[in-house]
Amino acid sequence: DEQPEAKSLNDRLADRKIKVDLNDRLAFVKHLFRDSAEDFNRVISQLNTIDSEERSRAFIENLIKPDYNNWEGKEEYESRFMALIERRFV
Numbered sequence: 001d002e003q004p005e006a007k008s009l010n011d012r013l014a015d016r017k018i019k020v021d022l023n024d025r026l027a028f029v030k031h032l033f034r035d036s037a038e039d040f041n042r043v044i045s046q047l048n049t050i051d052s053e054e055r056s057r058a059f060i061e062n063l064i065k066p067d068y069n070n071w072e073g074k075e076e077y078e079s080r081f082m083a084l085i086e087r088r089f090v
Helices: 008-016 022-031 037-047 052-071 075-089
Strands: none
Touching: 008 075, 022 037, 022 075, 037 052
């Protein structure tokens, strides 16, 4: 009997990319990324390479939000976006 190979954290995270349904994708692109699907896709790709929820949050807070007026007035969308990130690490 061969034991299944234990997956590393990186392998497990690679299997759990951030999944965004179409309605959320459209809302996030419009409200959080100033109608730039390219920016949204770039951020999601970068987030999928980060190995912890804490680092993901820091990336958003320090590098992304400042480029988009800190998502002021967009708290509902920000909350939904951050929930997707949290789910990746559950």
